[in-house]
Amino acid sequence: MQKELNWKRFNIKITLEEDLHSGTGTGGGGGIDAVQMTDREGRPVIRNSHFKGLLRDAAQELVYFGQIKKEEKIRLFGGRINDENGDNTIHRGKFVSTSFNIKNQKYPILWTSTAREPFSRTPLDDTLRTVEYVPAGSGFEGELELREPDLSDVLEKCLKHIDQLGSNRNRGDGLLKIDWDVKEENEIENTVTDLSPPTSNDTQLRLILRNKTPLCLPKTGFPGNILPTERFLRGQVVMGAFASWALDCLPDAEHQSLNFLFDRKIKFGNGYPLPKFKNDLVKNPEIKMWDIVPFPLHIQTKKIAKIDKVKEKETEPAILINQIWWAKQQKKDLLFGKSDEHADRFMPCDCEAQYKRSKGDVYLFRCSETEPWFQYTPEIAVHMRNQVPNRDNPDGSLFSDEEIVENTDFLIDIDFHGNEDHAKKFLHLFKNVLNGKTWLRIGRGGRPVEVVRAVWIEGKKDSKTIVGYPGSITVTLESDLIARSPQNFGFYNSLDPRMLAELVGIIDEENQFSSLPKNTYSYCDHEEIRGFNAASGLPRTPVLAIRRGSAIHIQSNESNCEQVRSLCEKLCTTEHLGERTWEGFGRFRLNFDPLKTNREFFTKNPKWKCEYLVESNSEHCPDVSFIENREILLKDAKSIANQLPTPDEGGPNISQWRYAQEQIRLAKDVNSIQEIFNRLTEHEKKRAGKCWESKIKNGQEILAFLKKEFGNRKEKYQEDIETIRFLFDSVIRWHVVVIKEETDQEKTHVEQ
Known part of the structure; x- marks a missing residue:
């Protein structure tokens, strides 16, 4: 049937x-x-x-x-x-x-x-x-x-x-x-209405995918308490999602026509996350010019100079904060290259400074070739979960998932290599997916991902074209690279000239490339690539790959000029490197230098500002002024709390303080806090067994003291409700700790 x-x-x-x-x-x-x-x-x-x-x-x-x-x-x-x-x-x-x-x-x-x-x-x-x-x-x-x-x-x-x-x-x-x-x-409305049939010039289909719920893409086969996630959609994941949809939703007669999807002639690129836009620029017609790449590992950031330790008791909070290394980091802008904070380690730089690589998955994005590159990190959240007890695990288990937050957009290109028949067949079979009428299922649990934009493009401008021989070459990986040694079939874990020569088909019988490492600099990393087949319930065999963003710089001299030139010419005519290129692996760029591009742009346009991206920190850095203010408020709260009596001295007990604290937290303005103190003064109904004024020995004096301190802070902090609420909340929290410590000491004394 x-x-x-x-x-x-x-x-x-x-x-x-x-x-x-x-x-x-x-x-x-x-x-x-x-x-x-x-x-x-x-x-x-x-x-x-x-x-x-x-x-x-x-x-x-x-x-x-x-x-x-x-x-x-x-x-x-x-x-x-x-x-x-x-x-x-x-x-x-x-x-x-x-x-x-x-x-x-x-x-x-x-x-x-x-x-x-x-x-x-x-x-x-x-x-x-x-x-x-x-x-x-x-x-x-x-x-x-x-x-x-x-x-x-x-x-x-x-x-x-x-x-x-x-x-x-x-x-x-x-x-x-x-x-x-x-x-x-x-009856389901289309989210994409402007996708036209492909022509002979349309070699690539550019999609923008949006996850409708948080997305977990497990990156390890041996998770601990936290299951880490990939920060992007791998090409193999997207290809599998299209195949899964076809098996679920297409008639059985159409299943035979899916063979073209797996004959390795259609290449799915990685879907890298886009930055957060102020407006819905996804509908922008200039989407064809957008470009996004992982942050190169050879572009690094200066470390903050080491600071001598200071004694907290002898230093004011504002001065102390300025001595803390993580508090000295100012909020980072999306733009990079406007200052000397970043450096290209392949070029001469400050010898005395120390540098660090970018943390996590950082990306570069620009809307067109006439604009600078932007640096950003996709937003990740942690979702704590509790596995339901079953026969094999009667106690259940507590674990957490890392997740890409909902409504994150991913840019992905599907390359048909000029095969118009394959492009038309793909459009015919997956018309409802490309129009946004149905969803793809991606990630752990099969989370819904919809297509919000689809356009045909002529293909990326060849970034490997080099006018004249530059004398040196830099290879930067745009995606992970899977490559094996022909001698022992082991996986490569770093870039080197001899490996590149093997991948582009240069036969090095005389070991001419063995001398190149003397003039080679590389910044590389590697990681395991894993996968899971939801249909069979079996994992894919893990492989080792050189991480995206890894880069190698080869400098030529009189002795190796010809070898470097031949390698450069071969790389210019090579589209992808290594294995499983139809799944998005092996993309690379030659002489990619975004730092130089940005510096040249800001030299010509020093006052240029981005109007369409939401500013965020590429690395989380606290605001120095905020920390200084909180430290001062906490010190002020401690001085007030030290003047309050404990229950043994005739003051309220913990339950009464908690009631006052809850009321202060719910206050919406400064006048509401004033009314709280008035209600406590005039209250005749018992709260936690006692009334504040009539049943507490020093209740009237305590409330008068709090009103006085409130009046002083109200004027000092210019009636800022957030500041005053935090101050008096901290007063009560500090005083409750003191009461608990005294109670514990009394219990210990009685037991002894």
Whole structure:
């Protein structure tokens, strides 16, 4: 039976009827012990992995009660099933969903609770816990795509079975209402409407892909507590995503026509992440001129000079901060090359300075050849997760995923090498993907990735063309390079002239290239390349590759001039190097010098500023003025707290201070803090067993002292609510620590 070329899209709306906490597993600032999961913009979100887990649990219950069949559950969510031949095969789930974003955001609320001592109403020490909640009445929306429409009834039964989300569901939290509507294939709008049929001049298809949920692309086969992720989409991953979509959604009769996708004549490049734009420049017609490359390893940054240590007690906070190396780093601009901060290590530079390579995956981007290069790092988040206990692992396990944040754009080129028939066939088979009507599944869990832009281009301008012989050559890897030695078939882990000669086909029978390393400088790194086949459930054999950004500089002289010239000529006519070039490996550039390009540009345009990119730090560097201000506030808070009495001296206890602290944290302006002190003064209802003024020995004097200090700081800090709130929150936090220390000392004394 052939599968029809159709699928269904579900628009799902979730309305909270009770407060919801879908947490991150971590605490936050301001004394919050468990914070709500948020997206990259700080808005509450319900992760698709959490929603999928609830759907799976609902399906399991429906199977138990006979409402659906076990085979239907496996077809929907994936798993092992016996096929017609009796073979136990792996089936991938037939639906993929986005995360659910909040639509009518309300101010989050905090719930504070504590445990009690057995057979008593007395709060148990050190059990006070504050949790952040999304208030009832909030609404979330998301989408779900079903690859087998005949499972619609099964999916709808599972949706009807879900009535709660998040934590503490057994106590009534997270109660919700789910509504949905179904869109057929012809009702789904196109996100790409300007893709024309290819012509004889169209040799490459340029795509911009956008992940609709955070994306984890595991880069190791032996993860620890944190599963690291790749920062970009490898060509092999994108090619596999297209093939997986075709097997899921195309009719069986079309599967034979997919052979051209695997005959290694179509080459998928790597999808490198784009920087964050102020506006939606993805729709810009100049996308054909965009260029993006990994940051070269030979361009390095000066290290900060070593600073003598100072004694904190003898130094003012502002002076102390200026002595800390990480606080001295100023905020980095997206542009590089405007100052002498960077240096090309292949060129003569400051001999006394120390240099360091760029950390992590840093990229360079420019919109056209007439603009400078921009340096940036894609945004990465860590998602803490807890594996559900099962028969093999009854206790479960806590682990974390590194993830590329949602709505990150990736630029990728697919090269058809002038084969117009292959280009037309690709457009015909994957028309719905290229139009954005359906999603690709990429990464761990098959996260949805959509095409937001697709254009035909004539191909990149040949960056390897060199006018005249320059006397030296620099080879910079644009992607990872997989190459083996012909002698022992071992993987190369660095660049050298003899290896390059082998890869371009130069037969070095007389070992002429053995003398070149004397005039060679290289900055290289290597890493393992791994992969996973979701259809078979088996990993790919790992290989060793020379890392993208690695570079080698070969300087010629009278003795090796001819060898360097012949190597240069061969490299100019070679498109890719090494193995698996159809998966994006082996791209390189000759004499690529972005630092020189930027310096020449800023010499001519010293006042030029970028108007379309969001400034961010290529390496996280704290703001010096912010740190100085916080250090001064903490010192001021300590001086105020030292004047407050402990409970043994007639002051409030910890619970009473915590109540005041919670009220201060919720204050929205300076006048609200003033009202808090007034309420505590006039309060007649008991709080934590005692009233502030009438039941505390020195309650009236303490409140008068706090009002006086508040009035002084209100004028000093110009009624800045953030500063004043942080100050008095720190006062209470410091004083609570003092009270706890005294209590512990008393307990120790009694026990002795």
